[in-house]
Amino acid sequence: MAPVLQARELSKSYADTLQAAPALHGVGLTVLPGESVAIMGPSGSGKTTLMHVLSGILTPDAGEVQLAVGSDRGPVALSALDAEQRARLRREHIGFVFQEGLLLPELTALENVAVALMVSGVRRSTAEQQAAGWLGALGLSGWEQHRPGQLSGGQAQRVAIARAQAAEPAVVFADEPTGALDSTTSEAVLDALLDSTVGRGAPLVVVTHDETVAARCARIIRLQDGRLVADSADGADGAASATGERR
Amino acid sequence: MIRLFLARAFQDRSVWPLPVLACTLTSGIAFMVVGGSRYFFTLEHPLATFYAVLAGVALILLTVPMVSLLSSSARLMARRRDERLSSLRLLGATTGQLRLLAVSEAVLLAAAGVLAGTVLYVALMPLVGLIPFAGAPMGVDGLWIGPGLWGLSAAALMLLAAGASLLGMRRIEVTPLGVRTMAAPARVHWVRVVVAVLGVLAAQLLAQLAGVGGMAAVITMMLAAVAVPLVVVQLVGPWVLKMVTTVQLRRARTAERLIAARSVLESPQQMFKQVGGVSITTYAGVIAGSGLGLVSLADPSQADPGQAQLLADIQRGVWLTLAISFLMAACSVGINQTAQLLDRRRLYASLHMMGMSRGQLQRIRTLAVMRALGAVVVIALVAAAVTAFPIVGAAVLVAPAAVGTSLGVLGLGVLCVFVGAQVTRPALRRVLAPIG
Numbered sequence: 001m002a003p004v005l006q007a008r009e010l011s012k013s014y015a016d017t018l019q020a021a022p023a024l025h026g027v028g029l030t031v032l033p034g035e036s037v038a039i040m041g042p043s044g045s046g047k048t049t050l051m052h053v054l055s056g057i058l059t060p061d062a063g064e065v066q067l068a069v070g071s072d073r074g075p076v077a078l079s080a081l082d083a084e085q086r087a088r089l090r091r092e093h094i095g096f097v098f099q100e101g102l103l104l105p106e107l108t109a110l111e112n113v114a115v116a117l118m119v120s121g122v123r124r125s126t127a128e129q130q131a132a133g134w135l136g137a138l139g140l141s142g143w144e145q146h147r148p149g150q151l152s153g154g155q156a157q158r159v160a161i162a163r164a165q166a167a168e169p170a171v172v173f174a175d176e177p178t179g180a181l182d183s184t185t186s187e188a189v190l191d192a193l194l195d196s197t198v199g200r201g202a203p204l205v206v207v208t209h210d211e212t213v214a215a216r217c218a219r220i221i222r223l224q225d226g227r228l229v230a231d232s233a234d235g236a237d238g239a240a241s242a243t244g245e246r247r
Numbered sequence: 248m249i250r251l252f253l254a255r256a257f258q259d260r261s262v263w264p265l266p267v268l269a270c271t272l273t274s275g276i277a278f279m280v281v282g283g284s285r286y287f288f289t290l291e292h293p294l295a296t297f298y299a300v301l302a303g304v305a306l307i308l309l310t311v312p313m314v315s316l317l318s319s320s321a322r323l324m325a326r327r328r329d330e331r332l333s334s335l336r337l338l339g340a341t342t343g344q345l346r347l348l349a350v351s352e353a354v355l356l357a358a359a360g361v362l363a364g365t366v367l368y369v370a371l372m373p374l375v376g377l378i379p380f381a382g383a384p385m386g387v388d389g390l391w392i393g394p395g396l397w398g399l400s401a402a403a404l405m406l407l408a409a410g411a412s413l414l415g416m417r418r419i420e421v422t423p424l425g426v427r428t429m430a431a432p433a434r435v436h437w438v439r440v441v442v443a444v445l446g447v448l449a450a451q452l453l454a455q456l457a458g459v460g461g462m463a464a465v466i467t468m469m470l471a472a473v474a475v476p477l478v479v480v481q482l483v484g485p486w487v488l489k490m491v492t493t494v495q496l497r498r499a500r501t502a503e504r505l506i507a508a509r510s511v512l513e514s515p516q517q518m519f520k521q522v523g524g525v526s527i528t529t530y531a532g533v534i535a536g537s538g539l540g541l542v543s544l545a546d547p548s549q550a551d552p553g554q555a556q557l558l559a560d561i562q563r564g565v566w567l568t569l570a571i572s573f574l575m576a577a578c579s580v581g582i583n584q585t586a587q588l589l590d591r592r593r594l595y596a597s598l599h600m601m602g603m604s605r606g607q608l609q610r611i612r613t614l615a616v617m618r619a620l621g622a623v624v625v626i627a628l629v630a631a632a633v634t635a636f637p638i639v640g641a642a643v644l645v646a647p648a649a650v651g652t653s654l655g656v657l658g659l660g661v662l663c664v665f666v667g668a669q670v671t672r673p674a675l676r677r678v679l680a681p682i683g
Contacts (some may be wrong), residue, residue, distance in 0.1 A: 052600075057600050084604060087599070087602045088602065089602070090600065090601060090602035091601065091602025091603070096597070096600055096601050098597055100593075102593060102594050102597040104594065104598075105513075106506075106509040106510050106512070106513040107506065111505060114505075115502045115505060115506065116601065118502035118505065119602065119607065120602075123500070124499065124500055124505070
């Protein structure tokens with residue numbers, strides 16, 4: 001099966017920090033269609049940096065990220081794109097779910113989801129129709145005209161999931177998606193996130209501190225000091241991989 | 248504790264620069280307006296009384312945008328210290344102590360802004376002093392307000408900052424976990440229109456009743472002519488803005504237009520406060536500009552040189568008043584939009600992460616401001632055309648050049664506010680910088 005996301009020898013340092021060690025050091029990763037991957041590690045281990053590099057938000061100092069997009073699923077090298085092209089790629093092919101949802105508070109739930117399509121040039125009526133479909137699929141029928149402030153934390157996060165899925169992106173990234181929720185709501189939100197992403201054959205990459213969240217993913221990778229130290233896909237979580245792509 | 252809190256006020260760069268800059272601009276413009284008014288009130292000229300009356304009218308017209316700009320600056324100070332206040336609440340500070348700290352800090356930042364504003368005022372005096380009135384440039388001496396008036400103006404500015412800070416504190420609840428607004432923004436109700444219509448009718452009735460009283464009638468009419476439109480536009484403006492934006496929301500075809508319309512509808516009053524200050528000067532400017540255009544059609548060979556000079560001065564005064572009001576609106580927009588951007592930095596960063604380009608994010612902000620400004624200017628133009636139909640109508644027909652010039656000045660003012668909205672670009676760049 002051809003990978004959706006492939007990263008090789010990623011390194012990244014921040015010039016404006018006093019941190020001596022690089023945020024990422026020779027990290028490699030391959031993500032297959034329909035795979036759910038949890039990225040774990042202590043604070044400062046490079047989890048969020050890795051997610052930002054994989055999604056084209058940050059450019060690596062060294063290494064390469066390839067994303068298979070479009071109907072022919074041909075891989076696109078992110079480093080070959082300029083900032084505007086990467087923004088377009090994120091708009092059309094990558095979904096994001098953040099810890100606090102980060103919905104636009106003045107928009108309704110329906111508009112928050114529709115806007116994700118409208119920025120890519122989809123007509124408003126079509127965008128709202130698709131948005132209503134996603135909200136319904138995530139159990140939010142009847143809540144379309146409510147504002148984020150009128151929704152519970154779990155509902156707001158499901159709107160954020162609907163927004164991330166609206167364009168049916170090639171891959172979905174979630175940064176601590178249940179970090180602000182109680183355990184029951186957390187489980188329901190995670191179900192919604194996994195079903196809506198993995199359920200349609202797209203991979204899900206979750207950055208999390210929470211072992212219970214990670215345990216729901218098919219694969220767990222662990223970072224420490226910017227290095228990939230373990231990958232459950234190798235069959236021995238906790239042991240450093242010996243492949244050329246990881247150190 | 249107050250000393251410790253105030254010492255920290257200038258250490259955290261996310262707290263003080265913007266409010267101090269806002270207060271610098273506000274006080275700089277305020278000192279200049281007071282200086283200009285003083286010049287006319289102390290003018291030695293055969294028509295000194297007339298000049299003083301006109302300066303008084305200009306000052307009244309500028310009050311609304313000036314108060315609006317001052318309030319923006321004061322509100323900005325109140326919003327910048329939320330995090331530190333909640334930390335103090337966590338340490339056990341009482342509501343009274345928090346209020347005292349908030350007000351002390353607002354006054355301290357306002358004092359810094361007033362001092363910097365004084366430097367700005369002094370620096371601009373040679374340039375503004377070149378503008379001629381009553382046959383001679385106003386000059387630096389003419390614009391200098393003197394220590395007494397400076398002290399009074401500075402005290403008024405700081406008092407306003409303290410008042411706005413106290414008012415702001417009443418609208419928020421400081422908890423150990425953060426600061427939250429206690430009530431949703433006030434809704435704009437159609438009752439405003441009813442009140443406004445009743446106000447106009449009452450003013451008309453009063454004028455008719457006072458008609459039998461000679462001078463009393465004239466004074467009443469003049470007061471009604473200035474005050475009623477001022478109140479009506481301020482009262483009805485937010486409601487009309489809400490109605491116009493609701494239509495724009497329904498017709499929005501792009502994400503930028505949809506978000507821009509929603510952000511105006513979130514609080515039409517707030518947006519009206521940012522740009523609404525120009526409504527009353529636009530209203531008065533169009534009527535005065537049309538009237539002067541008609542008067543200027545008289546045969547120049549038969550005109551008295553003194554009268555010609557007076558007309559030119561009035562024309563200049565009208566344009567100057569319009570320019571100052573638009574400058575204040577531009578400052579108000581720049582201050583408010585930058586503050587909003589900083590307050591919502593994580594939201595903007597997340598939108599950029601999701602692929603919304605910097606240009607799209609800037610367009611949303613510009614659209615919200617310019618569409619609101621467009622609605623405000625149109626409200627003022629329609630109000631002017633309706634209430635002074637004979638003057639404006641005749642001017643359009645027989646003195647189109649004068650009307651065109653007035654509209655040109657308005658266009659420049661709108662451009663000035665557009666520039667004010669673009670001032671937020673560097674702040675947006677900084678907010679999005681970590682994302683690339």
